[in-house]
Amino acid sequence: MSETNLLNKTTKNHDVNSNSKTYNLNRFSVAPMLDWTDRHCRYFFRQLSKNTLLYTEMVTTGAIIHGKGDYLKYSEEEHPVSLQLGGSDPQALAQCAKLAQERGYDEINLNVGCPSDRVQNGRFGACLMGEAQLVADCVKAMRDVVDIPVTVKTRIGIDELDSYAFLCDFIEKVSANNNCDTFIIHARKAWLSGLSPKENREVPPLDYPRVYQLKRDFPHLTMAINGGIKSLEEAKEHLKHMDGVMVGREAYQNPSILAHVDHELFDNQLAIADSVSAVRAMYPYIEKELLQGTYLGHVTRHMLGIFQGIPGARQWRRHLSENAHKQGADLSVLENALKFVTEK
Numbered sequence: 300m301s302e303t304n305l306l307n308k309t310t311k312n313h314d315v316n317s318n319s320k321t322y323n324l325n326r327f328s329v330a331p332m333l334d335w336t337d338r339h340c341r342y343f344f345r346q347l348s349k350n351t352l353l354y355t356e357m358v359t360t361g362a363i364i365h366g367k368g369d370y371l372k373y374s375e376e377e378h379p380v381s382l383q384l385g386g387s388d389p390q391a392l393a394q395c396a397k398l399a400q401e402r403g404y405d406e407i408n409l410n411v412g413c414p415s416d417r418v419q420n421g422r423f424g425a426c427l428m429g430e431a432q433l434v435a436d437c438v439k440a441m442r443d444v445v446d447i448p449v450t451v452k453t454r455i456g457i458d459e460l461d462s463y464a465f466l467c468d469f470i471e472k473v474s475a476n477n478n479c480d481t482f483i484i485h486a487r488k489a490w491l492s493g494l495s496p497k498e499n500r501e502v503p504p505l506d507y508p509r510v511y512q513l514k515r516d517f518p519h520l521t522m523a524i525n526g527g528i529k530s531l532e533e534a535k536e537h538l539k540h541m542d543g544v545m546v547g548r549e550a551y552q553n554p555s556i557l558a559h560v561d562h563e564l565f566d567n568q569l570a571i572a573d574s575v576s577a578v579r580a581m582y583p584y585i586e587k588e589l590l591q592g593t594y595l596g597h598v599t600r601h602m603l604g605i606f607q608g609i610p611g612a613r614q615w616r617r618h619l620s621e622n623a624h625k626q627g628a629d630l631s632v633l634e635n636a637l638k639f640v641t642e643k
């Protein structure tokens with residue numbers, strides 16, 4: 300098997316192989332982020348790391364079942380990729396999970412962490428932390444119809460329901476009878492009213508020790524930690540306590556950290572992608588997308604942060620922001636923008 304095939308291969312028992320070693324699929328992932336981790340973004344991140352698990356934005360069961368577009372569209376090159384579902388109707392979730400498996404997704408993840416009003420009105424997202432039995436039923440309904448992993452992304456509490464005992468009770472109920480064996484824990488609670496989703500990612504304090512304690516108390520479960528992680532050094536510290544690390548905003552705003560993931564966290568000595576090569580590796584994909592009517596800017600908006608900290612980064616961003624949305628913008632816009640970071 301070629302090295303690329305080896306790196307990309309995922310197995311149904313939640314594993315990813317790299318350099319002849321086996322790691323769990325959730326060892327390092329980029330978080331689901333609405334409006335950010337769309338398929339163009341994920342395709343770009345994949346140029347930087349082969350082993351990182353990439354999450355889709357949250358897709359609601361309603362959109363998949365009743366929507367007009369293809370909400371499950373992705374590229375083969377994105378593997379390993381996990382579909383995050385938003386919903387709380389077990390039958391609808393099962394229907395979507397089945398479709399996702401048929402389309403080749405590597406994992407299904409249930410959103411039990413989003414606090415937005417819209418999501419609460421639909422009775423899903425973080426408010427489901429208060430309905431552990433319903434979450435268990437949702438996971439069971441999905442697991443009954445697929446053999447890919449079904450995982451849950453949750454917070455450490457909601458509103459006044461923020462004791463450690465409450466969190467343990469939630470995990471206990473959702474994981475009972477081998478129902479769910481993988482959790483991603485955003486290490487802060489959510490306030491369901493009074494704070495915007497953005498504030499809910501900043502205001503409630505992070506509590507890493509509580510998440511470590513959870514892993515110690517449920518050693519048989521696979522647990523990844525999320526929230527406020529900004530470097531691979533920090534990720535390595537967390538991996539001393541946890542099975543996995545999920546990074547959100549830092550990966551999006553500073554994607555070059557992904558270039559070191561395969562080497563640092565998956566022991567792949569060969570794999571450090573340089574940022575300029577990662578940009579140029581996007582060209583065939585972009586050309587195909589342009590032919591299909593995608594605007595250049597829809598892809599390049601996810602690439603703005605790639606040269607963060609490098610001389611010329613500001614001009615790179617400005618050139619793309621000013622030109623990539625113009626009618627007829629093509630790869631020459633990217634080549635011209637690259638001159639700011641490659642010509643000294």
Ligand SMILES: Cc1cc2nc3c(=O)[nH]c(=O)nc-3n(C[C@H](O)[C@H](O)[C@H](O)COP(=O)(O)O)c2cc1C
Nearest residue numbers: 330331332333356357410485526527528546547548
């Ligand atoms: C723009 C944006 C959109 C997000 N959308 C989702 C989402 O669709 N589903 C979800 O579970 N979390 C969502 N989140 C939360 C992230 O997945 C993550 O839990 C949070 O940002 C904390 O991780 P970080 O500090 O590494 O960014 C979103 C975060 C951001 C910044």
